[in-house]
Amino acid sequence: xxxxxxSSNGHLQQAWLICQFELIRLFFTxxxxxxxxxxxxxxFLILKYPVFESVKILSNPNFGENITVFSSQxxxxxxVQWPYxxxxxxWLFAVFAFPITSVLMSxxxxxSDTNRGTVRFLLLRSTRSQLLYGRFFGQVxxxxxxxxxxxxxxxxxxxxxxISLLSSSFDELANIGLNLLISxxxxxxxxxxxxxxxxSSKLSVVLIVILIPVLTGLISYLTQYISFIEYLLWxxxxxxxxxxxxxxxxxxxxxxxxxxxxxVYLAIxxxxxxxxxx
Amino acid sequence: MSxxxxxxxxxxxxxxxxxxxxxxxxLESGTTTALVGPNGAGKTTLFSLLCNYHLPNTGRIEIMxxxxxxxxxxxxxxxxxxxxxxxxxxxxxHQLGLYAKLQGFDKKQAQQECQRVLExxxxxxxxxxxxAALSHGMRKRVTIAQALIGQPKLVMxxxxxxGLDPTNARNIRQLVMNLSGEVSFIISSHNLDExxxxxxxxxxxxxxxxxxxxxxxxxxxxQQSITLLLDNIQQDTYNKLQSMTxxxxxxxxxxxxxILRYDPKMTPNFDIELIQQLRxxxxxxxxxxxxxxLEQQLFS
Numbered sequence: 001x002x003x004x005x006x007s008s009n010g011h012l013q014q015a016w017l018i019c020q021f022e023l024i025r026l027f028f029t030x031x032x033x034x035x036x037x038x039x040x041x042x043x044f045l046i047l048k049y050p051v052f053e054s055v056k057i058l059s060n061p062n063f064g065e066n067i068t069v070f071s072s073q074x075x076x077x078x079x080v081q082w083p084y085x086x087x088x089x090x091w092l093f094a095v096f097a098f099p100i101t102s103v104l105m106s107x108x109x110x111x112s113d114t115n116r117g118t119v120r121f122l123l124l125r126s127t128r129s130q131l132l133y134g135r136f137f138g139q140v141x142x143x144x145x146x147x148x149x150x151x152x153x154x155x156x157x158x159x160x161x162x163i164s165l166l167s168s169s170f171d172e173l174a175n176i177g178l179n180l181l182i183s184x185x186x187x188x189x190x191x192x193x194x195x196x197x198x199x200s201s202k203l204s205v206v207l208i209v210i211l212i213p214v215l216t217g218l219i220s221y222l223t224q225y226i227s228f229i230e231y232l233l234w235x236x237x238x239x240x241x242x243x244x245x246x247x248x249x250x251x252x253x254x255x256x257x258x259x260x261x262x263x264v265y266l267a268i269x270x271x272x273x274x275x276x277x278x
Numbered sequence: 279m280s281x282x283x284x285x286x287x288x289x290x291x292x293x294x295x296x297x298x299x300x301x302x303x304x305l306e307s308g309t310t311t312a313l314v315g316p317n318g319a320g321k322t323t324l325f326s327l328l329c330n331y332h333l334p335n336t337g338r339i340e341i342m343x344x345x346x347x348x349x350x351x352x353x354x355x356x357x358x359x360x361x362x363x364x365x366x367x368x369x370x371x372h373q374l375g376l377y378a379k380l381q382g383f384d385k386k387q388a389q390q391e392c393q394r395v396l397e398x399x400x401x402x403x404x405x406x407x408x409x410a411a412l413s414h415g416m417r418k419r420v421t422i423a424q425a426l427i428g429q430p431k432l433v434m435x436x437x438x439x440x441g442l443d444p445t446n447a448r449n450i451r452q453l454v455m456n457l458s459g460e461v462s463f464i465i466s467s468h469n470l471d472e473x474x475x476x477x478x479x480x481x482x483x484x485x486x487x488x489x490x491x492x493x494x495x496x497x498x499x500x501q502q503s504i505t506l507l508l509d510n511i512q513q514d515t516y517n518k519l520q521s522m523t524x525x526x527x528x529x530x531x532x533x534x535x536x537i538l539r540y541d542p543k544m545t546p547n548f549d550i551e552l553i554q555q556l557r558x559x560x561x562x563x564x565x566x567x568x569x570x571x572l573e574q575q576l577f578s
Contacts, residue, residue: 030367277333
């Protein structure tokens with residue numbers, strides 16, 4: 001049997017094929033299934049207890065007072081006003097949980113394939129850029145789908161309690177999804193970069209867990225002596241989360257900063273990947 | 279024939295180790311080329327540069343007029359990289375299917391292509407298996423199959439028969455022989471007998487230096503030699519061979535192997551006369567090869 005003559009793919013089509021394969025990797029492999037089960041158990045507990053009890057939690061007149069995260073006093077008055085308290089409590093957890101989830105889920109973007117040599121088969125058919133961005137956007141799609149599923153679960157819990165508020169909650173739902181996804185982007189991009197540098201998925205996670213608090217502490221300490229060093233905090237992902245959690249909206253800190261961080265991490269990752277031996 | 283690969287002044291360093299030193303060569307399309315050399319000579323490094331896995335420190339490489347890794351080469355260049363393994367989490371058909379789709383096949387065509395290349399390596403029944411369920415040899419054949427997806431014009435095979443049983447090694451050699459001509463091959467191997475049968479050209483790498491030569495020399499020098507492997511060696515065998523009509527000189531390589539040199543102008547049918555003389559002298563030959571073996575050419 002003679003081979004069929006294929007048509008040539010465009011650049012985006014190549015990246016899209018790699019991106020789709022990431023979804024298959026999560027939803028149709030054993031490792032992906034284990035991650036999904038762990039994720040489901042954690043979110044089942046969050047939805048069953050704090051989200052389900054959200055009305056009681058938010059109706060407490062003292063709610064929102066003296067809540068401190070990472071040394072920042074939070075002002076949660078805006079989210080208390082949301083039609084569905086379930087979405088508000090969901091938001092409180094999701095803002096901090098999804099960045100961690102995105103690091104764990106995307107910890108093996110290139111490392112295993114590089115060590116195993118599988119990446120060499122792919123590089124005969126795709127460029128390094130297509131591989132990098134295909135895998136990155138695959139992880140973005142995975143996180144987007146997990147955010148959608150959990151946010152819809154919280155919304156359904158609210159609808160069961162009071163369906164009349166549904167129409168007024170669509171804006172919140174869309175904003176929650178978009179804000180959460182934007183918050184996760186720099187974490188996924190940083191994991192890509194550490195995957196390329198360290199060639200190990202576990203080491204990438206460990207490095208993120210260690211680097212973020214250590215660098216934050218170090219920069220904060222040095223700022224006492226050299227004030228302009230404070231600007232280095234802009235390279236650390238997630239520092240805007242305490243601002244993000246206080247309400248939905250788009251600002252320089254909560255929107256532009258994570259997008260800029262993502263672009264910078266990906267650019268460094270691209271430069272590193274295109275120059276290193278694979 | 280057009281230029282398939284052109285390498286100009288390639289240098290590659292690993293730290294202070296100079297792995298490839300000013301490597302220059304050109305290969306024409308339609309040829310099968312052997313890449314030989316001792317361990318650590320730079321064979322895998324050269325493979326890696328041609329496939330864009332590594333980047334040269336200096337020099338210029340062009341494959342079919344394009345730089346390694348450029349998208350114009352997708353589907354034109356197949357390779358079996360040394361020690362590269364398939365993803366253990368996916369079935370063979372899913373992985374080969376992805377590779378076929380990346381080469382431009384649609385979903386249905388990709389399935390057919392996957393089936394076709396697995397047929398070439400006689401592994402159609404394992405399409406649904408994961409790599410972990412396969413033996414080392416089967417995994418190797420699957421990775422050879424991935425190199426043949428589509429209609430590659432150039433296929434580079436790094437140690438294609440290492441670790442294969444004799445039957446499957448023979449099947450791979452036959453596959454290469456059947457495809458050669460329409461596909462150009464570069465084969466790295468330590469099995470010189472295998473390379474001698476498959477290849478027209480030899481690239482010899484020694485300590486990062488490369489020399490290029492033809493396997494089948496048709497110059498006068500080569501036509502004067504016959505390599506002879508005998509069965510029953512006696513004390514006077516060498517003398518008998520040396521005194522045979524037409525023999526200018528005899529050289530004993532080892533206990534049973536000899537090289538006989540002759541003048542083709544004086545004895546144009548030397549090979550036929552040699553067989554008759556061997557019979558008269560009651561010397562049984564096991565193998566008679568015209569010219570020097572690749573091993574002799576490269577290392578004597």
